[in-house]
Amino acid sequence: xxxxxxxxxxxxxxxxxxxxxxxxxxxxxxxxxxxxxxxxxxxxxxxxxxxxxxxxxxxxxxxxxxxxxxxxxxxxxxxxxxxxxxxxxxxxxxxxxxxxxxxxxxxxxxxxxxxxxxxxxxxxxxxx
Amino acid sequence: xxxxxxxxxxxxxxxxxxxxxxxxxxxxxxxxxxxxxxxxxxxxxxxxxxxxxxxxxxxxxxxxxxxxxxxxxxxxxxxxxxxxxxxxxxxxxxxxxxxxxxxxxxxxxxxxxxxxxxxxxxxxxxxxxxxxxxxxxxxxxxxxxxxxxxxxxxxxxxxxxxxxxxxxxxxxxxxxxxxxxxxxxxxxxxxxxxxxxxxxxxxxxxxxxxxxxxxxxxxxxxxxxxxxxxxxxx
Numbered sequence: 199x200x201x202x203x204x205x206x207x208x209x210x211x212x213x214x215x216x217x218x219x220x221x222x223x224x225x226x227x228x229x230x231x232x233x234x235x236x237x238x239x240x241x242x243x244x245x246x247x248x249x250x251x252x253x254x255x256x257x258x259x260x261x262x263x264x265x266x267x268x269x270x271x272x273x274x275x276x277x278x279x280x281x282x283x284x285x286x287x288x289x290x291x292x293x294x295x296x297x298x299x300x301x302x303x304x305x306x307x308x309x310x311x312x313x314x315x316x317x318x319x320x321x322x323x324x325x326x
Numbered sequence: 327x328x329x330x331x332x333x334x335x336x337x338x339x340x341x342x343x344x345x346x347x348x349x350x351x352x353x354x355x356x357x358x359x360x361x362x363x364x365x366x367x368x369x370x371x372x373x374x375x376x377x378x379x380x381x382x383x384x385x386x387x388x389x390x391x392x393x394x395x396x397x398x399x400x401x402x403x404x405x406x407x408x409x410x411x412x413x414x415x416x417x418x419x420x421x422x423x424x425x426x427x428x429x430x431x432x433x434x435x436x437x438x439x440x441x442x443x444x445x446x447x448x449x450x451x452x453x454x455x456x457x458x459x460x461x462x463x464x465x466x467x468x469x470x471x472x473x474x475x476x477x478x479x480x481x482x483x484x485x486x487x488x489x490x491x492x493x494x495x496x497x498x499x500x501x502x503x504x505x506x507x508x509x510x511x512x513x514x515x516x517x518x519x520x521x522x523x524x525x526x527x528x529x530x531x532x533x534x535x536x537x538x539x540x541x542x543x544x545x546x547x548x549x550x551x552x553x554x555x556x557x558x559x560x
Contacts (some may be wrong), residue, residue, distance in 0.1 A: 212518075215560050218527045282355075286523070287488035
């Protein structure tokens with residue numbers, strides 16, 4: 199009986215396995231990041247009191263900038279990968295799938311780039 | 327007791343499209359749904375088509391949707407349905423050939439894709455007889471040996487409904503049966519197949535498969551164990 203070359207072959211690092219792990223690890227980090235964000239911005243400070251001065255004050259601290267970069271990176275990538283999973287349910291043509299995956303990647307890069315530029319560039323408080 | 331059977335009908339050779347027919351039947355509470363289908367075919371409409379073989383929950387040929395849930399018609403008792411009308415439909419996600427008969431080929435293609443046979447090219451034991459294993463080694467995959475390939479699980483899986491390329495729970499269960507068999511040497515090859523885009527990562531742990539399984543296999547657990555095994559080797 200001819201047997202497949204089964205013994206040494208490893209599942210290895212494939213894209214889908216990495217994407218699955220990413221969803222789990224990023225979700226774990228999102229729990230403290232998102233709850234911290236909601237608690238501070240929506241409850242302690244309140245959305246109506248957030249203005250440019252407040253953002254300038256917040257981003258004067260490097261710690262908050264790192265926090266916001268992490269939140270942007272994990273939350274958005276987590277969400278876009280989720281969208282990719284949903285899209286794969288409905289789009290079955292391999293070429294269309296590739297197109298959607300590239301489109302989502304570009305969308306993610308664009309929005310993350312704009313967000314990162316804002317966070318790194320920071321803001322100056324308005325003159326009184 | 328008098329019951330109404332609302333049965334999905336489709337015959338590609340007639341112009342009538344898919345529709346439901348209603349049949350009145352006299353039933354005993356201990357009758358099985360398969361008995362009612364046989365009564366309809368025998369006494370009322372001999373064009374009604376459905377699969378059946380052993381009629382005792384072993385062969386797995388009469389899986390269908392009964393009041394919306396996948397089950398074997400030979401294992402569901404009328405009294406357990408608590409309903410005067412029983413709706414019987416073919417399995418979802420597979421092409422209907424006629425009435426309650428679906429094309430099982432895509433299901434079996436997924437099954438074949440995971441190499442559902444023992445792979446071991448090592449020399450035979452000295453006595454030339456059996457490759458022995460301990461009770462514990464056998465116990466490791468005992469649950470997944472119970473699969474009868476009825477397709478109740480795969481056709482209850484939302485990921486399979488959405489995309490027929492999804493390998494589905496039955497194929498993963500049968501891969502599990504060999505992946506955790508101490509005598510088998512094809513584990514990594516199977517894990518590689520299951521780590522692909524149509525494989526285990528399509529499972530969203532909806533648990534539909536576990537509820538649908540007429541053999542009470544812990545399918546979602548088996549899928550989780552295969553996922554862990556892939557993570558261990560990646």
